Amino acid sequence: MKPLKSKRQFPDVPHFVGLIDWKLPTFRRTKRRIDKAVTIYDLQKIAKRRVPRATYDYVEGGAQREISYERSLEAFKNLEYNVRVLRNISEIDASTDVFGKKVDLPIIFAPTGYTRFMYHVGEPAVAAVAEANNMIYCLSTMGTTAPDELAAAVPGVRRWFQLYMMQNREQSLSMINNAKDNGFETLVITVDTPVSGHRPRDIRNGLTIPPRLGFKTIAYVIAKPRWWINLLTTKKLEFAAFRGWDKPLAELASHIFDSSMTFDDLAWVKSVWNGRIVIKGIQSVEDAVRCKEVGVDAIVLSNHGGRQLDRGTVPLEILPDVVAAVGDDLDVYIDGAVMSGQDVYGAIARGAKGVLVGRAYLYGIMAGGQYGVQRAVDILRKEFINTMALCGVKNLAEIRALGARIRNS
Numbered sequence: 001m002k003p004l005k006s007k008r009q010f011p012d013v014p015h016f017v018g019l020i021d022w023k024l025p026t027f028r029r030t031k032r033r034i035d036k037a038v039t040i041y042d043l044q045k046i047a048k049r050r051v052p053r054a055t056y057d058y059v060e061g062g063a064q065r066e067i068s069y070e071r072s073l074e075a076f077k078n079l080e081y082n083v084r085v086l087r088n089i090s091e092i093d094a095s096t097d098v099f100g101k102k103v104d105l106p107i108i109f110a111p112t113g114y115t116r117f118m119y120h121v122g123e124p125a126v127a128a129v130a131e132a133n134n135m136i137y138c139l140s141t142m143g144t145t146a147p148d149e150l151a152a153a154v155p156g157v158r159r160w161f162q163l164y165m166m167q168n169r170e171q172s173l174s175m176i177n178n179a180k181d182n183g184f185e186t187l188v189i190t191v192d193t194p195v196s197g198h199r200p201r202d203i204r205n206g207l208t209i210p211p212r213l214g215f216k217t218i219a220y221v222i223a224k225p226r227w228w229i230n231l232l233t234t235k236k237l238e239f240a241a242f243r244g245w246d247k248p249l250a251e252l253a254s255h256i257f258d259s260s261m262t263f264d265d266l267a268w269v270k271s272v273w274n275g276r277i278v279i280k281g282i283q284s285v286e287d288a289v290r291c292k293e294v295g296v297d298a299i300v301l302s303n304h305g306g307r308q309l310d311r312g313t314v315p316l317e318i319l320p321d322v323v324a325a326v327g328d329d330l331d332v333y334i335d336g337a338v339m340s341g342q343d344v345y346g347a348i349a350r351g352a353k354g355v356l357v358g359r360a361y362l363y364g365i366m367a368g369g370q371y372g373v374q375r376a377v378d379i380l381r382k383e384f385i386n387t388m389a390l391c392g393v394k395n396l397a398e399i400r401a402l403g404a405r406i407r408n409s
């Protein structure tokens with residue numbers, strides 16, 4: 001057979017010029033770095049290079065052998081979507097409503113303590129991204145910014161406050177009042193921390209709050225000078241609610257968490273908080289039903305991102321049973337190992353109202369501050385909408401109707 005040849009011609013100059021990308025390379029180093037990230041895993045890699053090891057490990061790490069977290073990742077990996085074709089998906093709507101108000105994505109910024117440890121601006125930087133994208137930001141009890149400080153910095157953000165019930169009721173009440181007086185619309189009570197989880201990485205790294213400057217730390221300073229300059233030239237790094245504490249993190253947790261709390265205490269919370277109540281850290285159908293009986297507004301199926309009990313239940317696996325058991329009386333959210341828009345799709349397909357993300361945005365903030373958080377949102381949005389289009393659905397109701405399975409691995 002005679003090999004085929006292309007006919008040659010003179011170069012088409014206007015066409016060639018049209019192919020040249022005339023955009024000048026940006027000289028903003030952060031932007032250049034972050035713009036290269038195409039997935040949350042890319043942001044994670046950049047983050048690892050940017051911050052001290054103890055900081056990175058505090059975010060990525062889990063409890064004990066970190067099996068819970070791996071299993072959650074695995075469950076998302078084993079999702080198999082149902083697909084329909086030829087369904088006119090030219091207009092896709094990724095929005096949903098949360099407690100009667102529209103949000104642009106079914107993704108909520110999970111409460112994460114100590115955010116200024118990851119990036120010096122901390123919680124307000126994340127809240128600003130939430131506001132810009134019409135999303136909800138949840139501030140943690142263990143935040144480095146107090147509720148009034150966050151409200152002053154980002155007054156327009158739709159905000160929730162996460163409460164750890166403390167041994168000292170007066171202290172809990174004063175936090176609840178601070179949230180109430182500063183426009184926090186929903187109280188999220190985290191219940192998977194009767195005691196603090198055992199996290200070997202933090203213990204090995206000798207993580208204290210604030211970080212101490214030992215010989216080992218000085219080596220870290222040399223390795224990540226910019227992070228340290230930011231830390232040392234901005235306001236003191238401490239828990240807003242526990243200013244002055246300087247002992248290991250686990251010790252603080254055991255000092256404040258009320259391990260005697262039961263479902264009955266929720267009546268007290270309801271008597272002092274007149275907004276919506278979400279219970280975060282539910283890990284069984286039985287407790288979900290209990291929450292419905294107590295009359296809260298929503299639950300988050302969560303194992304705290306694998307940071308508390310190792311080898312507990314995997315939220316994505318128990319989700320359909322929980323949704324079936326509580327029906328329409330409660331909104332059911334899940335979290336843990338949501339690292340892509342495809343994961344968000346899978347959670348909705350299995351019946352969740354929405355997801356909370358923690359590490360995904362923390363990798364963004366460690367990689368590039370507020371710009372990195374915005375990049376994380378852009379990535380999740382793009383992947384989520386792309387998955388909707390490829391599965392043949394136009395909105396969240398259609399995702400739920402179509403569903404998804406978890407393959408046996």
Ligand SMILES: Cc1cc2nc3c(=O)[nH]c(=O)nc-3n(C[C@H](O)[C@H](O)[C@H](O)COP(=O)(O)O)c2cc1C
Pocket residue numbers: 058059060110111112113140141142143162190280302303304305306307335336337338356357358359360362
């Ligand atoms: C660094 C870090 C700090 C966290 N701090 C809190 C906290 O203060 N309160 C809380 O309820 N959950 C906390 N969480 C758990 C998150 O709210 C959420 O359940 C978890 O991050 C979800 O898993 P993901 O990080 O894989 O998305 C924290 C998680 C991380 C990673």
